[in-house]
Amino acid sequence: MTLREELVEYAERSSGLIDDSPQMDEENTKRKVIEPLIELLGWNILSSGVELEYSVQMGSGTKKVDYALKLEGTPVVFVEAKGCDTPLEQSHENQLKSYMRQVGVDWGLLSNGRTFEIFRRDVSSNRPNEVSLAEFSIKEAPENKHPLRALSRGSITSGESRQIAENIEAVQKAVEALRKNKESLAEDLTGIVTGVAGSAVSQHVEDDAKSFVDDLIESLEEQTHREDVVNQRIRDDRIVSTEAENTEYVIRVTRNGDEIHRVNEKMQSESVASLVNYLIEEEELLDEIEIPYIPGTGRGSRALLNDTPEHPNGKQMKGNQRMSGGYYLLTHLSSKDKKRYISELSKKVGLGCEFTGKW
Known part of the structure; x- marks a missing residue:
């Protein structure tokens, strides 16, 4: 069974559990929704590679991360879980990021069973920071196969996780640039077309040009889930x-x-x-x-x-x-x-x- 097929089954099963118990508390959410995903990604909950309630020294006190996924005894992924009965807030995101930053962990997953957000620690600048790689609902898990695969034991072990993240981040930056410059891009495209066809078509072209940019943004966002794009980047980069x-x-x-x-x-x-x-x-x-x-x-x-x-x-x-x-x-x-x-x-x-x- 492929990862996508496993995620389809996981999403259907987990969605059913949440529908039956919409106010599921944190303990049940962990056991029924979060831990099955950790296992699906190749991490054995019962092995020494997964540590529950991992201690993180924060100032003069100690905090606990719900799950630390480890390779050779070193944490590589932190998972912070809340109950289905708890809406995710900015404070929860900040909490996970602070744990990642304190220990130097490159990957993080925040979830309340309904919503998932994957974080990657960006160390490309002098001040490393944690960036969001993907955010999606439980039903959208199969469509987010690649960002989830980046958290898998196999991908982190092989180094493929880095390539997946760089591909997604490159698309995110392209989308951000297109959105920021949508108006000027539409004007430039309108100017080019009217220069060839005449001013009579300018208004129609301007409307279509904005739609074109929107379609391009949507197409780029879809690329982050395409296997051939990820594989092509790996081929091109020669990792x-x-x-x-x-x-x-x-x-x-x-x-x-x-x-x-x-x-x-x-x-x-x-x-x-x-x-x-x-x-x-x-x-x-x-x-x-x-x-x-x-x-x-x-x-x-x-x-x-x-x-x-x-x-x-x-x-x-x-x-x-x-x-x-x-x-x-x-x-x-x-x-x-x-x-x-x-x-x-x-x-x-x-x-x-x-x-x-x-x-």
Whole structure:
């Protein structure tokens, strides 16, 4: 199941729960709406990678963040939750931003179950600040797949989150500039057209020119949700530098010889896990394989991918990573087997793999 399909199911289920209990309190909202989303994004609530009531030192006192999502013990996402019975206010936003700023966390999610807002810590200037990346209702969650994916464990691990955010922010700046200069743009366009066609059409052209700018703004806003735009930006930016190629485990994903995706990690297991997450979320891998997936001839005793952290014979899957949708990937493999099995998975969806860097 793709991320969008999972979000459709999540949105329908959560909306139903809220309709049945519109005054749901904070505790129930967390358990029934917020935590299922955290799990959907690849974070295991019951693991050490998610800490509830994370302590943040604020001045002489200590505050608590509802959820800290962590990689290697370091918080990378803060989630602040309110109840469905509590309208979100500016003070709640300020609260989350202050936590992010104090600890130096780059990502934040604020929600009362009905409304969601995603924040990113912008460090491009001398004074880092937290900016809103997306704001949407529970029913609009599937249409906001990309900003939500930026919070996923796989995307943050692979570095794709940064590319998603930069793409969205570039569109936001373009939209802001178009709105600010709408009148002057319409006048310039009217002048160009009337210069060719004559002043008799000026009024009609001016009205159409404003509509054109509005349509362009709407089109640009829609682009933030398009997968091909995100992937094109990744291709154009070439996110892995020559230095990274020499110090990290890099996997280039290709279609017909063209690179469409790339992951780079300092550990082999993280690199293959990021790639499999991509195949599951974006290339519908699960439609092409059976779970448990046994590589090679399919007659072996070890599962490469399963919906429980164990092999078909009941033995525990030593060295595994949790994937999108609650699946588990076997990573306790030799470098040779990792490359062979990941290439095999990629071929299932018509893709190729190239291994560079420290491989």
